[in-house]
Amino acid sequence: MRYIPHTSDDIREMLADIGTARVEDLFSTIPEKLQVKEPLNLPKALSEPELMAELTRLAAKNTNATTTASFLGAGAYNHYSPTLVNTLIQRSELLTPYTPYQAEIAQGTLQIIFEFQTMVANLLGFDLANASMYDGSTAMAEAALMAMRITKRKGIVVAHTAHPEYRAVLDNIITPPGAKIQLAAFASTGLMDLDQLKSQVNNTTAAVIVQSPNFFGGIESISKIADIAHAVGALCIVVVTDPTSLGLLKSPGAQGADIAVAEGQSFGLGLQFGGPNLGLFATKNEFLRMMPGRLVGETTDAEGRRGYALAFATREQHIRREKATSNICTNQALCATAATIYMATIGKQGLQQVATLSLERAVQLRKRLGKIKSISFPFSAPTYNEFVVRLPIAAADAVHKLTSKNILGGVALSRWYANQPNDLLVCTTELTQPGHIDDLGRALEEIL
Amino acid sequence: MPATPGGTGLILEEATLFDLSRPGRKGASLPAVSTSFNVSKHLPADLLNTDGPNLPELSEPEVNRHFVRLSTWNYNKDAGFFPLGSCTMKYNPKVNEWSARLPGFAASHPYQPLETVQGNLELLYNLEKFLGEVGGMECVTLWPNAGAHGELTGIQIMRSYHLAKGNARKSIIIPDSAHGTNPASTALCGYSVIQVKSNEKGHLDPEAVAKVMTEDVAGIMVTNPSTLGLFETHLPEVAEIVHAKGGLVYCDGANLNALMGVAKLGHCGADIMHYNLHKTFSTPHGGGGPGAGPVGVKKHLEPFLPVPRVVKDGDNYTITEDCPQSVGRVRAFFGNFGVLVRAYTYIRELGADGLKLATQMAVLNSNYILAKLKDDYQPAQKERPLHECILTDKKQQEFGVKTLDIAKRLMDYGFHPPTVYFPLIVPGAMMIEPTETESKEACDQFITAMKEIARECEATPEKVKSAPHRTFRRRLDEAKAVKEPKLIWKK
Numbered sequence: 001m002r003y004i005p006h007t008s009d010d011i012r013e014m015l016a017d018i019g020t021a022r023v024e025d026l027f028s029t030i031p032e033k034l035q036v037k038e039p040l041n042l043p044k045a046l047s048e049p050e051l052m053a054e055l056t057r058l059a060a061k062n063t064n065a066t067t068t069a070s071f072l073g074a075g076a077y078n079h080y081s082p083t084l085v086n087t088l089i090q091r092s093e094l095l096t097p098y099t100p101y102q103a104e105i106a107q108g109t110l111q112i113i114f115e116f117q118t119m120v121a122n123l124l125g126f127d128l129a130n131a132s133m134y135d136g137s138t139a140m141a142e143a144a145l146m147a148m149r150i151t152k153r154k155g156i157v158v159a160h161t162a163h164p165e166y167r168a169v170l171d172n173i174i175t176p177p178g179a180k181i182q183l184a185a186f187a188s189t190g191l192m193d194l195d196q197l198k199s200q201v202n203n204t205t206a207a208v209i210v211q212s213p214n215f216f217g218g219i220e221s222i223s224k225i226a227d228i229a230h231a232v233g234a235l236c237i238v239v240v241t242d243p244t245s246l247g248l249l250k251s252p253g254a255q256g257a258d259i260a261v262a263e264g265q266s267f268g269l270g271l272q273f274g275g276p277n278l279g280l281f282a283t284k285n286e287f288l289r290m291m292p293g294r295l296v297g298e299t300t301d302a303e304g305r306r307g308y309a310l311a312f313a314t315r316e317q318h319i320r321r322e323k324a325t326s327n328i329c330t331n332q333a334l335c336a337t338a339a340t341i342y343m344a345t346i347g348k349q350g351l352q353q354v355a356t357l358s359l360e361r362a363v364q365l366r367k368r369l370g371k372i373k374s375i376s377f378p379f380s381a382p383t384y385n386e387f388v389v390r391l392p393i394a395a396a397d398a399v400h401k402l403t404s405k406n407i408l409g410g411v412a413l414s415r416w417y418a419n420q421p422n423d424l425l426v427c428t429t430e431l432t433q434p435g436h437i438d439d440l441g442r443a444l445e446e447i448l
Numbered sequence: 449m450p451a452t453p454g455g456t457g458l459i460l461e462e463a464t465l466f467d468l469s470r471p472g473r474k475g476a477s478l479p480a481v482s483t484s485f486n487v488s489k490h491l492p493a494d495l496l497n498t499d500g501p502n503l504p505e506l507s508e509p510e511v512n513r514h515f516v517r518l519s520t521w522n523y524n525k526d527a528g529f530f531p532l533g534s535c536t537m538k539y540n541p542k543v544n545e546w547s548a549r550l551p552g553f554a555a556s557h558p559y560q561p562l563e564t565v566q567g568n569l570e571l572l573y574n575l576e577k578f579l580g581e582v583g584g585m586e587c588v589t590l591w592p593n594a595g596a597h598g599e600l601t602g603i604q605i606m607r608s609y610h611l612a613k614g615n616a617r618k619s620i621i622i623p624d625s626a627h628g629t630n631p632a633s634t635a636l637c638g639y640s641v642i643q644v645k646s647n648e649k650g651h652l653d654p655e656a657v658a659k660v661m662t663e664d665v666a667g668i669m670v671t672n673p674s675t676l677g678l679f680e681t682h683l684p685e686v687a688e689i690v691h692a693k694g695g696l697v698y699c700d701g702a703n704l705n706a707l708m709g710v711a712k713l714g715h716c717g718a719d720i721m722h723y724n725l726h727k728t729f730s731t732p733h734g735g736g737g738p739g740a741g742p743v744g745v746k747k748h749l750e751p752f753l754p755v756p757r758v759v760k761d762g763d764n765y766t767i768t769e770d771c772p773q774s775v776g777r778v779r780a781f782f783g784n785f786g787v788l789v790r791a792y793t794y795i796r797e798l799g800a801d802g803l804k805l806a807t808q809m810a811v812l813n814s815n816y817i818l819a820k821l822k823d824d825y826q827p828a829q830k831e832r833p834l835h836e837c838i839l840t841d842k843k844q845q846e847f848g849v850k851t852l853d854i855a856k857r858l859m860d861y862g863f864h865p866p867t868v869y870f871p872l873i874v875p876g877a878m879m880i881e882p883t884e885t886e887s888k889e890a891c892d893q894f895i896t897a898m899k900e901i902a903r904e905c906e907a908t909p910e911k912v913k914s915a916p917h918r919t920f921r922r923r924l925d926e927a928k929a930v931k932e933p934k935l936i937w938k939k
Contacts, residue, residue: 001798001805003538003541003798003800003806004805004806004884005885005888006809006884006887013817018815019819026811026815027710027711027834028833029832031709034684034711036711036715040709040803043799045796045799046797048543051547055547055789055793055796056550058567058568058570059567060709061567062552062553062564065555066555067551080478083475084508088516093524094519094734094735095732096733097523097735098523098537099735099737103921104916105523106522107518107521107522108520109461109522109735112515112518114464114935115466116467119502119504122501123503127935128935129936131736134597134779135779135780138779145636165780167780169778171595171777172604176638177636177637180927228923248496249496250496271555272551273557274781275781275784276738276784297929299924299926299928301924301925303922305921307921308924309925309926309929310575311929311930318627318870319628322631322632322634324628327597327635327636329595329596329740330594330595330624330733331594333733333738334738335734335737337735344506344514346475347506348502350474351501352501353481356485357478357481360481360482383579384491402467403561408557410563
């Protein structure tokens with residue numbers, strides 16, 4: 001076994017020092033009747049070439065976005081990741097350390113986290129950001145829990161146009177601690193119905209959660225929603241599933257939100273079938289001690305030199321145990337590192353360009369599909385790189401037919417929105433090839 | 449071969465990205481936007497950020513150098529011995545990184561039609577089976593993102609099980625030796641914590657459990673091997689006590705590296721357990737994640753597992769969300785899939801014999817280090833340890849030196865310190881988990897350093913107390929980081 005260095009001589013000498021004869025003796029504290037007699041029932045061990053053949057076989061059974069036209073988004077986006085990102089995160093120094101509890105020998109990770117916190121806070125328009133949550137969905141639930149702690153209220157109003165799987169995770173995480181969740185309906189624009197929202201919030205509401213751009217692609221009026229929340233003493237939580245949108249759009253913080261969370265997958269992580277990805281979490285200074293997750297602060301060492309250390313750990317589980325602000329321990333540090341490298345590489349102009357290109361391709365796609373008479377666009381709100389297309393047939397059937405033409409044509413909304421059977425959610429990014437837009441248009445013309 | 453690897457060398461200073469940024473620099477190469485394209489025709493002016501995103505501006509060579517320099521400030525597993533107890537810092541195989549990056553996996557989208565992701569589903573289905581076999585569990589969910597998330601999922605399963613019987617119950621029993629995540633996860637589920645004291649050997653005490661176990665208690669959360677690195681011999685007896693009152697037994701699998709192919713938690717009375725793929729199954733820690741915390745359960749708890757469930761139907765794989773009693777969805781999409789690919793790769797390479805050998809050599813290394821250091825430092829364990837041994841600073845306190853100082857001094861010798869001051873029930877604990885991927889020579893170097901430090905504690909205690917001396921930074925002022933918080937860069 002190539003990962004285990006022990007020779008039989010090593011084992012013999014080590015056992016002699018321990019004062020026992022056999023390796024099996026080392027397990028003598030395990031009662032005989034609990035010891036496993038049979039070998040584990042697992043497939044036989046593979047050599048590296050055999051292993052590579054097996055993994056190659058499995059991977060080859062999948063279709064993937066590098067070889068197939070794809071218009072899938074809905075929370076996972078096929079954005080460009082500069083080669084530098086994947087090159088750097090494979091450095092052992094970044095890939096193989098532990099959580100930076102021993103600051104003197106983890107300054108690299110710590111400074112990277114400090115830079116990550118800075119860029120995330122700046123992009124989302126806040127004073128602070130933590131050193132990552134698992135993903136956008138769990139970050140949204142953590143934000144709801146934080147709002148419940150701050151307001152000492154249990155009511156959460158969440159947009160029906162927030163990502164359906166995020167809402168499911170919200171149910172899963174905040175129901176046991178006693179939250180009461182209400183859905184805020186959407187209007188014919190595809191945006192949150194503000195009149196109805198006003199009637200839903202009251203002095204039991206801890207937070208209003210809105211996603212923007214929302215699950216249908218529509219860009220919400222965050223400042224109006226924040227005003228409605230604030231009027232009853234509730235917080236406004238904004239969720240961003242594709243943060244490249246911040247290359248063009250005003251930040252949630254600048255529009256009056258109290259907490260913003262985002263899915264950081266667009267920042268260089270690739271699709272990876274949806275994970276590992278990265279929860280971004282930012283808020284105002286006043287909520288610092290209520291915030292979940294790890295934080296790094298700048299400080300000095302014994303010789304007065306600039307350095308970094310974990311800060312405000314008294315909020316965390318390893319110190320505060322059942323009174324911690326979250327149970328999170330292992331987070332998504334390497335993904336945060338990748339996102340930091342991405343943000344540094346793509347830079348100010350680059351992110352603006354990524355966003356502009358994603359929007360431009362969406363405009364081109366809408367124009368192309370608009371030429372098909374039987375297709376309509378059900379919602380009128382302005383959109384970024386995703387929008388809903390209403391087909392004359394069931395969207396799930398259309399997806400199936402497009403797949404047979406080797407086009408990943410979009411996401412049928414019917415799996416979550418039963419009364420929108422013909423609605424297809426499509427997405428573009430800077431990687432969407434203009435030729436693929438035409439391929440989709442022609443394929444739909446044939447199908448419909 | 450040097451007695452210890454601690455050396456000296458040139459380390460380069462580096463400013464922050466924000467100090468290095470210069471307006472107009474670009475680090476990325478992107479397709480051009482059409483000259484005729486005008487953003488303001490498509491988005492209303494009041495939604496636009498006219499200043500552009502607030503990100504630094506650097507060229508690619510600068511970004512590369514920046515992160516290369518920063519990376520050299522990190523101690524890492526690939527560079528040296530990393531005996532963090534309870535963290536299982538084993539070697540991270542490079543072929544795992546290769547497989548996770550195969551475009552078929554890495555560029556597949558979670559909402560692709562299922563017929564186009566059969567490879568992913570086959571891998572997930574089989575990984576569930578493999579983990580179930582290692583833990584003695586009948587059904588497994590792969591979606592939790594990390595150990596603590598697995599705990600939360602497990603406790604939710606417990607809650608849903610009790611709710612289905614009509615009453616969620618009020619509290620959960622947790623031994624005083626538990627990881628902090630255990631009580632934190634429990635509290636998140638709305639349960640109160642009943643802490644039970646370990647016995648004089650650090651074991652779970654059946655009598656203490658029997659005293660507090662009532663029909664108001666949902667169950668018990670136990671780490672086996674315990675955080676003292678000891679097998680919980682009384683677990684089956686404790687499980688009987690808990691089961692007799694209708695409770696469930698949750699096993700924290702943080703220390704599973706001590707048991708593979710040797711014992712199964714499912715045979716010890718556990719109804720629910722979680723696995724840490726970033727510990728036992730070799731996926732890299734990445735400076736704090738990502739991990740994966742799959743949860744295994746016995747058959748009677750299968751209806752409560754999170755959605756989606758991966759199902760095999762003839763030669764095809766599919767998913768179902770039609771699970772009315774499920775705790776629901778613990779995360780969007782399919783967990784930390786890339787981590788799952790790495791763990792699958794690892795298990796396929798090692799097979800049954802390899803996993804068992806890993807466990808055996810991990811336990812051999814820990815016992816060897818204990819045997820060599822037990823006269824220099826006071827051991828905390830009163831019986832033979834499994835994968836980790838615990839030493840304390842009891843002997844060194846006489847010279848005014850404490851565990852933290854010894855930990856910092858180890859850095860000067862070229863080692864990552866052990867886990868310190870944990871478990872909480874052992875004063876001055878140094879918890880040493882070498883793992884199986886360290887050679888005898890590497891263990892010997894660590895032993896040499898520890899012995900040398902023990903001598904220094906007597907002869908030159910000030911040198912130990914002011915350590916580290918050779919690191920890139922000396923001790924950091926952690927109090928200042930809180931008192932004068934500077935959590936983001938400002939001009």
